[in-house]
Amino acid sequence: MSEQAEISVGDAIKAKLQEALNPISLEVIDDSHKHSGHAHAVMRPGTAKGQGGTHFQVKVVSEAFKGKSRIDRHRTINSLLQKQFDDGVHALVIDAKAPGE
Amino acid sequence: MSAVSDLIKSIVDKNDVVLFMKGTPNFPQCGFSGQLVQILGYMDVNYEHVNCLENDEIRQGIKDFSSWPTIPQLYVKGEFIGGCDITREMFQSGELAQLLASKGIDCKQPTKA
Numbered sequence: 507m508s509e510q511a512e513i514s515v516g517d518a519i520k521a522k523l524q525e526a527l528n529p530i531s532l533e534v535i536d537d538s539h540k541h542s543g544h545a546h547a548v549m550r551p552g553t554a555k556g557q558g559g560t561h562f563q564v565k566v567v568s569e570a571f572k573g574k575s576r577i578d579r580h581r582t583i584n585s586l587l588q589k590q591f592d593d594g595v596h597a598l599v600i601d602a603k604a605p606g607e
Numbered sequence: 608m609s610a611v612s613d614l615i616k617s618i619v620d621k622n623d624v625v626l627f628m629k630g631t632p633n634f635p636q637c638g639f640s641g642q643l644v645q646i647l648g649y650m651d652v653n654y655e656h657v658n659c660l661e662n663d664e665i666r667q668g669i670k671d672f673s674s675w676p677t678i679p680q681l682y683v684k685g686e687f688i689g690g691c692d693i694t695r696e697m698f699q700s701g702e703l704a705q706l707l708a709s710k711g712i713d714c715k716q717p718t719k720a
Contacts, residue, residue: 541638576689576693576696576697577687577689577693580675580689580690580692580693581674581675584675584676588676591676596677597639597677598676598677599691599692600692601692
């Protein structure tokens with residue numbers, strides 16, 4: 507709990523993916539406001555202060571995805587963000603491409 | 608294997624196409640589940656659905672079953688296909704129709720231009 511510091515969930519996601527995937531491009535979009543009426547957006551335990559930080563979109567282009575299946579690409583990202591899921595991220599739209607795709 | 612993973616396994620083995628979702632096909636309670644309902648409906652696929660909101664054990668169990676952290680999840684002939692993004696991409700590219708056809712499952716094939 508105590509390390510739930512100033513850094514936003516979106517920034518944490520970005521930092522994690524930037525470090526692990528060395529992406530050519532990386533975009534992290536917080537869509538939480540579009541889901542603010544959802545029961546699970548406010549009731550899930552651990553959700554950051556009941557406000558935001560629950561629904562994200564990531565668009566990544568990285569060499570790391572070359573030759574990998576869609577499921578493998580998603581699994582790579584999901585496992586990098588395990589902590590964020592545990593902390594209340596609830597939905598992640600993933601667009602993972604290798605260069606040239 | 609836990610009881611809930613046995614249960615999930617028996618559901619995906621017994622039904623050719625299974626959608627684990629939030630809500631029901633008539634009343635999806637999540638936009639991502641709703642998208643998959645629309646895709647399967649458009650393709651005229653006969654499928655079983657499991658409303659994960661009605662059963663907390665399945666709601667967690669399905670995430671552990673395929674090590675996939677989110678719902679919805681689509682299964683064909685016992686095999687995990689993907690969540691919303693992957694299924695939608697496969698639908699748009701025509702791969703989903705190919706996959707279903709290759710498994711002998713009736714669905715509307717995309718019309719060739």
